[in-house]
Amino acid sequence: MSWKRPCDMLPKAVVEKSVGVPLVAAGSEGPYGFECRYRPPESPEDFWTVSFRSDTDGTECPDPKAQPAPEIDADAYKLDDSGRVVVGGPYHGHCLRIAGYSSWVDGSHVTVASAADLLRTARGRME
Numbered sequence: 001m002s003w004k005r006p007c008d009m010l011p012k013a014v015v016e017k018s019v020g021v022p023l024v025a026a027g028s029e030g031p032y033g034f035e036c037r038y039r040p041p042e043s044p045e046d047f048w049t050v051s052f053r054s055d056t057d058g059t060e061c062p063d064p065k066a067q068p069a070p071e072i073d074a075d076a077y078k079l080d081d082s083g084r085v086v087v088g089g090p091y092h093g094h095c096l097r098i099a100g101y102s103s104w105v106d107g108s109h110v111t112v113a114s115a116a117d118l119l120r121t122a123r124g125r126m127e
Contacts, residue, residue, distance in 0.1 A: 008125070009122040018050075019108040023038040024038070024040075025037070026039075049110065053095075056095070069089070069116065071116065072119065085102075
């Protein structure tokens with residue numbers, strides 16, 4: 001498996017198609033491992049629509065308030081809480097987590113199903 005940073009594993013165009021609005025992407029490395037955040041161009045940097053994190057220390061596997069997501073795989077989890085969606089789980093020694101917020105302001109729409117599709121896309125690019 002070749003390791004790629006989250007912004008490479010989940011291209012901006014793929015996320016735009018999923019959520020339905022134009023976005024800009026910015027990657028960083030921090031206390032949660034590598035992260036890529038996608039937000040509408042006119043939004044402030046701390047207002048993001050989708051966040052994709054990857055780490056190897058288990059921080060994001062799983063979210064304690066989450067439920068199993070067997071539609072993804074036996075170890076995956078999901079959370080759908082008042083407009084906030086999170087899916088993730090372990091994959092090839094990494095913990096992957098996608099979080100998203102739907103927004104009536106910019107018209108973006110994130111569902112458990114669309115976040116799961118993004119997770120599958122990222123996993124496929126790890127192969």
